[in-house]
Amino acid sequence: MLKTLLATAALLAATTAGATPVAPLLVNGDFEDGLTGWTATAWGDTWIGAEVDSGPDGSANLGAGLYAGAGATLSQSFATTAGHAYALSFWSFNSWWGDVPILYAFGDVAGEVSDIPRWIETTATVVASSAITTLTFTFDAADVPEDYNAYLGLDDVTITDEGPAAPAPVPLPASGLLLMGALAGAGALRRKRAA
Numbered sequence: 001m002l003k004t005l006l007a008t009a010a011l012l013a014a015t016t017a018g019a020t021p022v023a024p025l026l027v028n029g030d031f032e033d034g035l036t037g038w039t040a041t042a043w044g045d046t047w048i049g050a051e052v053d054s055g056p057d058g059s060a061n062l063g064a065g066l067y068a069g070a071g072a073t074l075s076q077s078f079a080t081t082a083g084h085a086y087a088l089s090f091w092s093f094n095s096w097w098g099d100v101p102i103l104y105a106f107g108d109v110a111g112e113v114s115d116i117p118r119w120i121e122t123t124a125t126v127v128a129s130s131a132i133t134t135l136t137f138t139f140d141a142a143d144v145p146e147d148y149n150a151y152l153g154l155d156d157v158t159i160t161d162e163g164p165a166a167p168a169p170v171p172l173p174a175s176g177l178l179l180m181g182a183l184a185g186a187g188a189l190r191r192k193r194a195a
Contacts, residue, residue, distance in 0.1 A: 025078045029157035031062045044070025056119035061155035066141035075136040080128035085162040088124045093153045100150040103138040127165040
């Protein structure tokens with residue numbers, strides 16, 4: 001018994017010791033290296049860059065300062081496997097007292113985070129449909145009044161491959177229901193004739 005237990009422990013140690021760590025799908029999702037790996041585009045009076053020691057965990061984060069009518073997008077493309085589910089997670093906040101949303105698009109899934117006066121975490125899941133998927137964040141101060149500004153923060157952006165997506169249940173077609181009804185009717189008619 002002891003030999004079997006030791007052999008099992010040795011086998012587990014050998015198989016996990018050589019395991020390759022999973023590489024992150026996104027580059028620099030914590031913004032510790034500024035905007036490295038991300039493509040940023042800005043319009044109007046906008047500032048976008050990395051802030052030091054102001055993220056939800058006290059580390060660097062992405063900051064976007066926007067004046068009325070200004071905005072910015074931040075995007076990154078990464079390799080995916082079609083048919084796999086991917087989990088998106090990120091932290092965000094808005095220090096302006098109004099409601100300037102952070103929009104995000106992840107493959108075919110789009111969402112909005114609004115009314116975020118403190119750091120909050122947002123999660124979403126999407127099934128990849130191609131070998132490359134793009135994650136895009138949009139900060140738009142179109143509704144900010146003149147002479148006001150908004151400051152938005154983003155941090156700890158992660159994408160995790162959850163493996164093959166569960167197949168959707170296949171509904172029974174209407175013709176199947178008709179066939180079952182016809183067979184039941186034929187069986188009832190047969191029993192009636194036999195009686």
